[in-house]
Amino acid sequence: MNDKPPYKTLLVTLFIWVTIAGVIGLTIGSTTALLLHTNDFLGLTRKENSWLIFLLPLAGMAIGFLYMQAGEKSGNELYKGNNLVIEGVQGKKTMIRRLGPLVYVGTFLTVLFGGSTGREGAAIQMGGSVAETVIRFCKINAVDTKLLLMSGISAGFGTAFGAPIAGAVFGMEMTALGKLKYEAIVPCLVSSIVGHYTAEKLWGVKHESFIIETVPTMSFLTVSKVILLAILFSFLSVLYCQVRHGIQKYSEKITKKNHVLRAFAGGMIIVALTMIIGTVQYNGRGIEMLEQAFHEEVPAFAFLFKLVFTAVTLGTGFVGGEAIPLFFMGATLGNSLYGFVDLPLSFLAALGMIATFVGGANTPIAAFLLAIEMFDGKAIEFFFLACVTSYIFSGHHGLWPSQTIYEPKSRLYKIPTGKTVASIEKKKEE
Incomplete structure (x- = not known):
């Protein structure tokens, strides 16, 4: 009996993962660079024009209208945001490609007019949208679809914070509590590293610097x-x-x-x-x-x-x-x-x-x-x-209420496995 692994299949699979993850990383590195540069510009514009805050309610109406119109055929699933990306990885929902461009517009309006928000949500959702677009174009199978969606998350997070190693693991860890799909490490790592260096080296993104001046003595x-x-x-x-x-x-x-x-x-x-x-x-x-x-x-x-x-x-x-x-x-x-x-x-x-x-x-x-x-x-x-x-x-x-609990954080919590964060919180309210 020959127990040797099928090297040909392995090499072909790795080639597909690396190639597609590289394309995803290159694309997300560029789109996230656009996100970061634009957000910096809009934040400075708002700071220099404090009166813009008074237009925030109108900006909210515009965002609400865009999401309702764009999400009408999907039951307004677009408003799930990161949760929709998580459900796409879990195989519960199909990732909606227009979510990425839409969340960019919404984030720009929110930042310009003074809403309190961050940026990684937009980068992650664009990562999911780009990954879904590439997946459909290449007609990727269902198993690899989940892995490559994870790589889109990794590229978005890693690029947004200039942390490609953290981004690689974040793409695998975000979707579920108590479970890591290590099979995804190759596409997640490739997309995160490519995205990070595309943003920094190609588009000149400079991330914020936080310095710990003194570390306490271990005791x-x-x-x-x-x-x-x-x-x-x-x-x-x-x-x-x-x-x-x-x-x-x-x-x-x-x-x-x-x-x-x-x-x-x-x-x-x-x-x-x-x-x-x-x-x-x-x-x-x-x-x-x-x-x-x-x-x-x-x-x-x-x-x-x-x-x-x-x-x-x-x-x-x-x-x-x-x-x-x-x-x-x-x-x-x-x-x-x-x-x-x-x-x-x-x-x-x-x-x-x-x-x-x-x-x-x-x-x-x-x-x-x-x-x-x-x-x-x-x-x-x-x-x-x-x-x-x-x-x-x-x-x-x-x-993210859509996170699935594969293993409770501790057996002392007595939480059933296979449930989502949303279902656990709902049960506590009852």
């Missing part, structure tokens, strides 16, 4: 502090997810899923909040305060303001990403704790940034790799501990 006391802080950051992520999903559910109910009306109302609320607080620091991505949190004090409750602004923005129908808002919340909360916790300021901001993201995204390995790439390998022991802790203590909540 029992420091480890204990990191664990307790990670638990606190995980609770912040759960609070955001619950508020954001609650606003979405309530706004859809009272408007009967009239997305034009939903977004108009959400825009009015954001305008009112901006006027009440008297600052535009919580509109847009908030990169300036996020960077500030690493080297000087920021307002004590900045994390709560950002939580409310983002939850209202995305919960009422505006679009974009949630990673940067979570980074902002975690970093500013860490900054606010500086006076109470004897740890370096930049370290607290970085710890909060990564741990809060883990609790929302449920991607501990990708988040750990993201910390390594973002912070030049500093404090890796503490980040690994924080990622694991936040992942466990955030429970079965998350940014």
Whole structure:
């Protein structure tokens, strides 16, 4: 009996994966570069023209109208955003190709007129759209379709944050809790690396730099502090997810899923909040305060303001990403704790940034790799501990209700396998 692997089939399969993933990475690297450059330009335009915030309700109406018109034939599945990409990987839904271009337009409008949002959501959804387009053109089989959709996610995330290794794992880890499809590592890694270098070398993308100035000494006391802080950051992520999903559910109910009306109302609320607080620091991505949190004090409750602004923005129908808002919340909360916790300021901001993201995204390995790439390998022991802790203590909540739970985070949770985050949260409400 010959147990040798079929090398010919293996080589042909690898060639297909690498070639198609390379095309996906090249395309997503270019489209994400467009996203990043445009968002920077629009953010600067809004900063120089503060009156644009008053047009946010009208921008919301435009986004709602576009999504309703473009999604009419698909039952408005487009509004699922990242969840639709996840369901495409799971084989539950067919990825809708027009989602990518549409989310770019929606993100540009949201950023220009002052909604609180990030960028990776648009990059991931464009990744799914591009991958689906290539898959259909090449007539790829169902099994490889899932892997290549994952590679689209990887290219989008890795390129958006300048973290190709984290992006490769994120594409595999995002869709399910407790399961990694290692077969996807080749296309995911290829697409993420190609996308990253296409954006940086070909299109001149420069990513934000976050520096940890001082790393605390390893000790029992420091480890204990990191664990307790990670638990606190995980609770912040759960609070955001619950508020954001609650606003979405309530706004859809009272408007009967009239997305034009939903977004108009959400825009009015954001305008009112901006006027009440008297600052535009919580509109847009908030990169300036996020960077500030690493080297000087920021307002004590900045994390709560950002939580409310983002939850209202995305919960009422505006679009974009949630990673940067979570980074902002975690970093500013860490900054606010500086006076109470004897740890370096930049370290607290970085710890909060990564741990809060883990609790929302449920991607501990990708988040750990993201910390390594973002912070030049500093404090890796503490980040690994924080990622694991936040992942466990955030429970079965998350940014994306379509994530499937293949294995509970702990048997103490007594969560049935095969359910989605949405079904678990619904059961808890009953």
